[in-house]
Amino acid sequence: MVHKHYIVFKPYGFLSQFQTNSRQQRSKKLLGSLANFPEGAMAIGRLDEKSEGLLLVTTDGKVSDFVNSQKVDKEYFAQVDGRISDEAVKQLESGVEIGVNSKKYLTKPCTVVKLNGVPDLPGRPQKIRDDRHGPTSWVSITLNEGKFRQVRKMTSAVGCPTLRLVRVRVGNIKIGEMQPGDVVEVAGFANLG
Incomplete structure (x- = not known):
């Protein structure tokens, strides 16, 4: 075949x-x-x-x-609510506790980088709130696991819920x-x- x-x-x-x-x-x-x-x-x-x-x-x-x-990295650009702190980035990199199938799960270490400015991505049909409603930050998160809604749960766990999530790389x-x-x-x- x-x-x-x-x-x-x-x-x-x-x-x-x-x-x-x-x-x-x-x-x-x-x-x-x-x-x-x-x-x-x-x-x-x-x-x-x-x-x-x-x-x-x-x-x-x-x-x-x-x-x-878990052999292939996946990279995401996430726009998060608020100004993400260096401490929050370190927590994400080390692993944070999220819920998976009604159980607590500690995410595996990953790579997280604060992006300078807004990445060059196509627009989206549904508007995302703008900075008049408070600041936002962009981060790159690269991981090699993939639990249900994992990146969204991870950013929420450090107090910066995801507003927009775009996967930009697989391997x-x-x-x-x-x-x-x-x-x-x-x-x-x-x-x-």
Whole structure:
């Protein structure tokens, strides 16, 4: 079988799935509406409805398992509420306690960098509050685990809830100049290591 692989810029407001059987979710925007993906296509590491950015799609379960293992880094740009302190950055890097499946979980050490200014990202259809309502900060968070809504829970744990979350890198694959809704078919994901 010849597998298919895609790099996708998942837009804000889309679910990381291709079809739904739920009557409630039939009105939702699905990843499958962005391109004619082949049968058996799966998103590797989902992004929730309010998150945006780089999403890999494949028909190869082995590739999906490898990316979802803790061997591949994922980098996110997060706009957070308030001015994030150096102490909060250190806490995020060391690991913070979050809730996962109704249990306490200590996140693994990761790399966190305060960004100087606003990163060059495409706009988003839903407006994010501006500095008239208080300051915001941008941070880069690179981790190799992926618990449900992990980055959002981590920033909340240090008192800086996430306002916007964009995945910009998986392994060595970067979002680059892609725009929301772009889908690029590739020969494979050789640059994940």
